[in-house]
Amino acid sequence: MPEQSTQQASAARAQALDAIIIGAGFGGMYALHLLRGLGLSARVYDDATSVGGTWSWNRYPGARVDFPGGPYYCYTFSEELVREWDWAETQPDQPSVLAYLNFVADKFDLRRDIELQTRVTSAQYDEAAQRWTVETNHGARVSAQFLICAVGTLSAANRPNIPGLDSFAGACYHTGHWPHKKVDFTGKRVGIIGTGSSGVQAIPIIAREAAHLTVFQRTPQYTIPAGNRPLDPAVARQTRDNWPQVRQQMIESPFGAPFVPSTRSALDDTPEQRKALYETHWQKGGLGIAFDSYHDILFEQAANHTLADFVRSKIGQIVRDPTIAKKLMPDYLIGTKRQILDSGYYETFNRANVTLVDLRDDPIQAITPGGVRTRSGEHALDMLVLATGYDAITGALQNLNPRGRGGVTLKQQWAERFNTYLGMAIPGFPNLFMIHGPETPSVLFNMPLGAELEGEWIRDCIRYLREHRLGVIEPAPGVEIAWGEEVAEAASHTLFPLTESWYTGANIPGKHRQFAVHMGGPRYFQQLSQVAAKGYEGFVLEPEQAASVSA
Numbered sequence: 001m002p003e004q005s006t007q008q009a010s011a012a013r014a015q016a017l018d019a020i021i022i023g024a025g026f027g028g029m030y031a032l033h034l035l036r037g038l039g040l041s042a043r044v045y046d047d048a049t050s051v052g053g054t055w056s057w058n059r060y061p062g063a064r065v066d067f068p069g070g071p072y073y074c075y076t077f078s079e080e081l082v083r084e085w086d087w088a089e090t091q092p093d094q095p096s097v098l099a100y101l102n103f104v105a106d107k108f109d110l111r112r113d114i115e116l117q118t119r120v121t122s123a124q125y126d127e128a129a130q131r132w133t134v135e136t137n138h139g140a141r142v143s144a145q146f147l148i149c150a151v152g153t154l155s156a157a158n159r160p161n162i163p164g165l166d167s168f169a170g171a172c173y174h175t176g177h178w179p180h181k182k183v184d185f186t187g188k189r190v191g192i193i194g195t196g197s198s199g200v201q202a203i204p205i206i207a208r209e210a211a212h213l214t215v216f217q218r219t220p221q222y223t224i225p226a227g228n229r230p231l232d233p234a235v236a237r238q239t240r241d242n243w244p245q246v247r248q249q250m251i252e253s254p255f256g257a258p259f260v261p262s263t264r265s266a267l268d269d270t271p272e273q274r275k276a277l278y279e280t281h282w283q284k285g286g287l288g289i290a291f292d293s294y295h296d297i298l299f300e301q302a303a304n305h306t307l308a309d310f311v312r313s314k315i316g317q318i319v320r321d322p323t324i325a326k327k328l329m330p331d332y333l334i335g336t337k338r339q340i341l342d343s344g345y346y347e348t349f350n351r352a353n354v355t356l357v358d359l360r361d362d363p364i365q366a367i368t369p370g371g372v373r374t375r376s377g378e379h380a381l382d383m384l385v386l387a388t389g390y391d392a393i394t395g396a397l398q399n400l401n402p403r404g405r406g407g408v409t410l411k412q413q414w415a416e417r418f419n420t421y422l423g424m425a426i427p428g429f430p431n432l433f434m435i436h437g438p439e440t441p442s443v444l445f446n447m448p449l450g451a452e453l454e455g456e457w458i459r460d461c462i463r464y465l466r467e468h469r470l471g472v473i474e475p476a477p478g479v480e481i482a483w484g485e486e487v488a489e490a491a492s493h494t495l496f497p498l499t500e501s502w503y504t505g506a507n508i509p510g511k512h513r514q515f516a517v518h519m520g521g522p523r524y525f526q527q528l529s530q531v532a533a534k535g536y537e538g539f540v541l542e543p544e545q546a547a548s549v550s551a
């Protein structure tokens with residue numbers, strides 16, 4: 001049998017669907033809902049025990065939405081859903097968001113097409129059949145015309161390569177793989193490595209429970225009070241009553257949040273005026289201080305320094321021991337690492353049972369069975385928390401490692417640098433779509449809303465292909481280069497690339513440096529619409545083979 005026919009026969013033997021979706025978080029769940037709306041057969045696979053994606057995995061103490069939360073961090077497509085769900089707080093905690101996503105799964109009857117605790121072990125494109133064949137760890141073999149990767153931007157945990165880590169005798173947890181049962185720190189000597197969003201959220205809570213908490217800090221962080229509070233019923237009501245306008249405002253705002261961007265430069269004001277404005281935002285809490293106070297905080301170094309100085313002065317006021325305060329003071333450009341929101345983080349270092357180890361002066365040499373050894377000596381520990389982050393944005397896709405045309409794997413394709421078209425598609429990987437892929441606004445936009453807009457674009461694209469009897473969509477040769485240049489160009493107008501962060505790939509040893517986020521916000525989504533309006537400009541479309549569409 002010629003090779004092509006063998007492949008076609010083999011793909012045909014696999015159970016046939018229209019679409020396979022990997023990931024049951026915000027993006028994957030909505031993609032399923034949308035594709036069902038087209039009358040397509042689709043199945044979602046997820047390794048987790050529940051729907052919810054990152055909200056199913058990140059059960060560490062203190063995990064909360066660190067974006068403008070209730071009532072804005074949610075699905076926006078259904079006014080009925082918006083009316084049915086009450087957010088209790090402005091910064092919903094992990095159990096609330098997970099409960100919400102479970103509610104959504106039930107409301108839209110999603111579960112019958114979601115297979116949990118099921119890992120996709122291989123995904124291979126069959127060129128002759130114009131289909132993907134996917135295998136799972138339970139031995140299932142399924143084929144589909146479309147593969148939608150909604151695998152999450154912060155889901156491939158970064159387990160640090162520290163000598164002796166496996167030798168630690170006590171319990172050791174990564175924040176992104178937290179046990180489902182409550183972890184009891186009572187009476188324990190606990191160590192935590194990492195002071196990103198996860199560490200900063202967990203540290204105050206663990207400190208209240210543990211006998212002693214040792215914080216191993218490599219880079220100090222600017223964090224802003226979250227200002228979490230019960231959601232004002234009047235705000236909730238007004239938002240619901242004006243939902244189409246609120247939604248539209250979020251779609252048009254730079255970060256997908258209901259901010260009205262300021263038109264003033266930080267340098268237009270006197271130091272006293274600036275301080276007064278920053279103080280107002282600080283007392284209110286939330287990201288407004290960085291994104292809403294002045295328009296140039298993330299664009300002009302001099303403007304940025306004014307806010308960085310303000311936050312450093314706050315650290316100096318809050319933390320009683322000046323030596324500890326100094327160790328907690330960052331010197332990078334504020335906002336250019338993931339901006340953190342906290343609930344009592346700096347205050348925690350006034351506690352007698354908390355020790356800060358500054359790894360810049362006192363690096364970790366090894367983890368031992370009994371604790372963490374730094375240059376200055378051994379820190380005896382019963383429990384260890386790794387709040388060391390993720391191989392962000394590209395890690396989960398590369399772990400999935402689909403095989404595209406010619407059997408080329410994604411790891412091979414992205415060995416030097418990742419390349420995409422619109423952040424939605426990858427050259428050489430036909431009929432594969434990503435939600436929150438690299439080179440989309442993803443983590444710098446309201447993620448549920450971004451996932452919706454991307455999912456709707458994919459749905460419309462698939463409808464177009466079906467209507468025009470097209471079997472394949474794939475980026476045209478070279479479009480990824482122009483797209484990469486555009487993403488880099490958009491970032492270059494901001495201060496983000498000047499700081500080593502997981503946006504640039506700097507947090508993973510050996511990972512190449514490439515800015516992974518499209519900074520265009522609303523402009524990005526307009527571009528998606530324009531590409532669609534021009535018949536999927538920049539893509540090569542191929543006619544349908546008889547075998548590509550499942551019966």
Ligand code: NA7
Nearest residue numbers: 154160194195196197198199218219338387388389390507
């Ligand atoms: P982050 O923001 O990547 O933070 C990871 C932290 O871990 C950060 O402080 C790192 O220091 C530190 N880290 C990583 N590796 C090491 C090693 N080997 N030694 C010491 N310290 C280390 O991840 P998060 O989970 O906190 O945040 C992701 C969240 O962003 C997500 O959950 C959302 O809430 C938004 P570094 O700064 O690299 O020096």
